[in-house]
Amino acid sequence: MSVTRRTFLAGTLALTACGVSEPSGTLRIAGGEPGGFYNDFATLISRLSPGSLTITPVQTGGSADNLRHLREGTADLGLTLSDSAHLEPGLVALGRVYENYLQLVVLRNAPYWSVADLAGKPVSLGAAGSGAALQGSRLAMGVREEHYPLRNAVEALKTGEIAALLWSGGVPTPELDKASGIRLLPLDGFLPKLRQEFGKVYERVEIRAGVYGSPADIPTIGTPNLMVCRPELGGEYASAVVRLLVGRAAELVPQQALGTQYLDVRSLIDTGKVPLHPGAAAEYRRLHG
Structure with missing residues (x-):
């Protein structure tokens, strides 16, 4: 019924x-x-x-x-x-x-438009012990891994200590929403590999246009x-x-x-x-x- x-x-x-x-x-x-x-x-x-x-x-x-x-x-x-x-x-x-939305955040004026552009760069893959840290390791993005709590990661992004931060959370995440001058990179290209290796626990989701000032929807990965x-x-x-x-x-x-x-x-x-x-x-x- x-x-x-x-x-x-x-x-x-x-x-x-x-x-x-x-x-x-x-x-x-x-x-x-x-x-x-x-x-x-x-x-x-x-x-x-x-x-x-x-x-x-x-x-x-x-x-x-x-x-x-x-x-x-x-x-x-x-x-x-x-x-x-x-x-x-x-x-x-x-x-x-x-549902959590995986969010890969860079500064709006940064010269990064895809994950490939971040190769070898320092990127915070979530705090130690977080879901983002696990997912970041599974993405295998080829970056230099750092692990900061969200607030520290936002500050490190602003000062140029890191090139990007990975976060798994709701949208908009308040800590990111109040950080001006950021944008998101799409992550949906990793979905087929993740689903093949780890199953249907990963889903394609979109972060709507307007979130964090984005002019368009950003496809990414969702996890219950x-x-x-x-x-x-x-x-x-x-x-x-x-x-x-x-x-x-x-x-x-x-x-x-x-x-x-x-x-x-x-x-x-x-x-x-x-x-x-x-x-x-x-x-x-x-x-x-």
């Missing part, structure tokens, strides 16, 4: 109104670095957590670092790119939350984001997080996803090769049959 977003959310609100007891305690969610999509999303969900359940965001380096936090038990939930999640055995998902946990997380907590993702979907939209993405049941349950936590799967079934 097909379930529309409006019908699904209406049913969810009705069920919530009937009264579902929330577990108590604290869950730590590994987010990301300041200015990034993960940090913004983790902050939003922490503010919306029910009174009996506290969700605390943890600033991290990004996807790979978040998986480390889960392994070491310093986080209960984590946000990660699906390609990073595929490398972690035993991981389960609570839902797919939005997942909220994940270890299978040991209690089913009642997994269910509570799902209720939050669904019931407060309209409020869980970071600024850098406005107008391009939203949460609905079809996207939430589409976690690819990473299976849903049994408690999450049961809650999705309870909410929409």
